[in-house]
Amino acid sequence: MPEEVNGNYDYVILGCGALGTAIVKDLISSGKKILAVDVNPEKVEVxxxxxxxAIAGDIESDxxxxxxxxxxxxxxxxLTSKDETNRIVAERVRKENGEVLIVSxxxxxxxxxxxxxxxxxxxxTPIESMKSTLVGGLKKAESLRKLKKLRxxxxxxxxxxxxxTHDNPDPDSISSALALREIAKHFGVEADILYYGEIQHQQNKAMVNLLGIPMIRAGEADLSSYSKFAIVDSSGPGINNSIPGDLEIAIVIDHHPAENVEAxxxxLRNDVGATATILALYLQDLKIVPTKTLATSLFFGIESETEGFRKNARTNDFLASAYLYPFVDRELLEKMEGPALSTETLDVLATAIKNREIYSSFLLSFAGFINDRDTLPQAADFLLRLEGINTVLVFGVMKDAVYLSARNADVRINIGEVLKNAFKDVGGAGGHAHAAGGxxxxxxxxxxSDKETLAKLVTQAIRKRFLNAIGIEIEEKP
Structure with missing residues (x-):
């Protein structure tokens, strides 16, 4: 006769072969109260x-x-090896408790x-378990192999x-560079973060200033003093950056699609929404405990690149963020998430609102002659909130170039491909399905030289190319 059972349990394990015994011990080690049942008295005694x-007895027995x-x-x-036994017992347990979790x-x-x-x-099933173990093992082995090569x-x-970083670095690029700098330090190598362009976007300024991230203007640095170069959030010289084309890059880490990259x-990964995610997973696999500054930086990089985990966020982005979050400085994160808008940003936004042109659910606008290209994506983000608008293109003139920033919420459109196709023969443009620039x-x-004439020429050219690329034909005004 089976022994008496005393007390309440979190889990009951019916069938304690090799699999059942292993699970019993794992659950107990995680703090669960377990009752094990097996037909073999010797296993129960162990x-x-x-x-x-544990109790001994036939689990088919009432x-x-x-x-x-x-x-x-x-x-x-x-967890017995007999399918029919498992089915009979499952039916009995389910009849007794319609809510209990049953695993078989x-x-x-x-x-x-x-x-x-x-x-x-x-x-x-054994096949599914083996497949899951194999796939997980392959991913882990691949990651460790990559880290061995990086080291x-x-x-x-x-x-x-x-x-x-890429030119005018954003939080994703800045945080990724900071993480790679920390990894290099872990391997005994000193590193500097270099950038071209400006750090002008309010969030980017807030991030660098609040976290005290050391960054050097590449144009003012002696590049010959470096033995090797790496690039993050971009795939090579000239791709959204002003790195000299003849400079050899040894390390390339990016989440954007690219071809023929040599280093x-x-x-290069397509299963993440941010380069910062890749670097965070590196830290985790290398067992490098991030400082508050580094964790906050990477978390903010992932959050901003995925627009608060609403756009292009993948499983790995959530896993990396969950790993980082216990180390994050919440107070600093809140300050970076909501810095005040500058006067220039408000001026550009006002101009973009005034000059907006709407074609069905598409909006395009000339934001004027600007001093900070980072005001354009802020204007595009704002205009995308307008009722009935799914796709926005904002453009402005700064110094000797026209800068473009686009945002998209239409799942049928890849705005990065639209800009690439529209402007590939006159400049550089591209990006993701939901955000792009050029x-x-x-x-x-x-x-x-006349600004009014230039504004008209620029607007006409951008309008025609953009609308043609998305399949809208209009008759230009004389």
């Missing part, structure tokens, strides 16, 4: 010797199952279907490493 509550109050347990795991083992897909019909919530490339640096170490030299408009 469990008892380890101070695990005499055994009646000893257990299934209404008071969180879950029941039925099955040897094949047919038995899996029968168990699911019997009310089992989760059915585990080798960094440690072979005979001097300092220069880490480039000693290349990590730059067109003013030289293509000829020698025009």
């Amino acid at each position: 469990l008892k010797d380890e101070e695990i509550d 005499e055994v199952l009646n000893k257990i109050d299934f209404k008071k347990v969180t879950g029941v795991l039925i 083992r099955a040897s094949n897909l047919k038995s899996k279907e029968e168990l699911e019909e019997a009310g089992v919530d989760l059915v585990i 080798s490339v960094i440690q072979e640096t005979d001097g300092k490493l220069g880490i480039f 000693e170490f290349v990590d 730059k067109i030299p003013l030289g293509i408009f000829g020698d025009v």
Whole structure:
């Protein structure tokens, strides 16, 4: 006769072969109260010797199952190697408690279907378990292989490493560079963060100033003092950056699509929404505990690049953010998330609102002659909120170029491809499905000094190319 069962349990394990025993021990180590049941008295005695509550008996027997109050347990795991036994027991347990979590083992897909019909919530098959283990193992092995190569490339640096961001770096690029700098330090190599352009966007300024991130203007640096160079959030010289074309890049880490990228170490991924995610996962795999500054920087980089995890956020972005969050300085994060708008940003926004042109759900606007190109994406973000608008293109003239910024909420459109196709023969443009940008030299408009005339020429050209690219034909006004 089976032993008496005393007390309430989190989980009841029915069938304690190799799989059941391993799960019993894992659940106990995580603080769960467990009752194990197995037909083999010797296995039960071994469990008892380890101070695990266990009873011996046939789990198909009412005499055994009646000893257990299934209404008071969180879950029941039925793990014998006999499919028919598992089905019979599952039906009995489900009849007694319609809410309890039931997990069962099955040897094949047919038995899996029968168990699911019997009310089992989760059915585990050896093939699926092996596949899951194999896929997880492959991903882990691939990650460790990449990190081994990265370590080798960094440690072979005979001097300092220069880490480039893209021009006018954003939080994703800045935080990724900061993380790579910390990884280089971990491997015994000194590194500097280099950038071209300006840090003018209010959030970017707030991030650098509040976190005290050391950044060097590349145009003022002696590039010959660096032994090797890396680039983050861009895939090579000239791609959204002003890095000299003849400069050899040893390390490339980016989340944007690219082809024919050559370097000693290349990590281009399409399963993440931010480059900062890649670097955060590096830290986790390398067991480098991030400082508050680094964790806050990377978290903000992922958050801003995915627009608060609403756009292009993938599973890895959430996993990386969950890893970082315990180390984040919440007060600093809040300050970076909502810095005040500058007077110039408000002026550009006002101009963009005034000059807006709407074609169905598409809006385009000339934002005028600007001093800060980062005001354009802020204006585009704002205009995308207008009722009935799904796609926005804002453009402005700064110095010797026209800068473009686009935002898109229409799932049928890839705005990065639209800009690329519209302006590839006159400048550089591209990006993601939901956000994109570009730059067109003013030289293509000829020698025009009158601002009003130039504004008309620029607007006409941008309008025609953009609308043609999205399939809208209009008759230009004389």
